[in-house]
Amino acid sequence: MHIQPKAGAALAQLNGPVVETPRLILRQWRSTDIAPYTAMLSDPGTARFITVDGKPVTDEMTGWRHTVVMAGHWAVHGAGMFAVEEKHTGKFIGRVGPWFPPAWPDFEIGWGITRQAQGMGYASEAARAAIDWAFANFEIAQVIHCIDRENAASQGVARRLGAEKQKEIELFGQVADMWVTTCDAWTRSKN
Secondary structure (H helix, E strand, C coil), rough: CCCCCCCCCCCCCCCCCEEEEEEEEEEEECCCCCCHHHHHHCHHHHHHHCCCCCCCCCCCHHHHHHHHHHHHHHHCCCCCCEEEECCCCCEEEEEEEEEECCCCCCCCCEEEEEECCCCCCHHHHHHHHHHHHHHHHHHCEEEEEECCCCCCCCCCCCCCHCEEEEEEEEEEEEEEEEEEHHHHHHHHHHC
């Protein structure tokens, strides 16, 4: 359900940053992202690595909840995963960016791309932009990437970003690898 506000209504609005890459726009979440994000999370192969329980989202309400968690991270922390869209189509293709809820191992830059947009280099392109944005805006020495040990595609993205696997961690009762990109190494790679 999408309810239209009255003309001139004073409603809260997040006017967060917009980051552009050659092919992508990283932006704030919109109500129009709920359906494509729900569809993305309904794919078993995608959900396996990015939902808390590893199970696909099967209903509209759960998809809505996942979307408002992404938008709410921005409202609570001033930063969060960006909604990602293709520039040439305006189509939602995933989420990429900062993630640091309570008790998280460190300041993460994570990624999740729709099945249809995987294999096109979008995750690496968006993650590079998100890492640049994070290091430019936060006093942090590193960003992490929490990656399931069976997620070969995300491990490949981490390698392309120059991240190094540092240790095993436990996330939601599962073993994962923590990959690290230090600010010093990132800065050196840009020169």
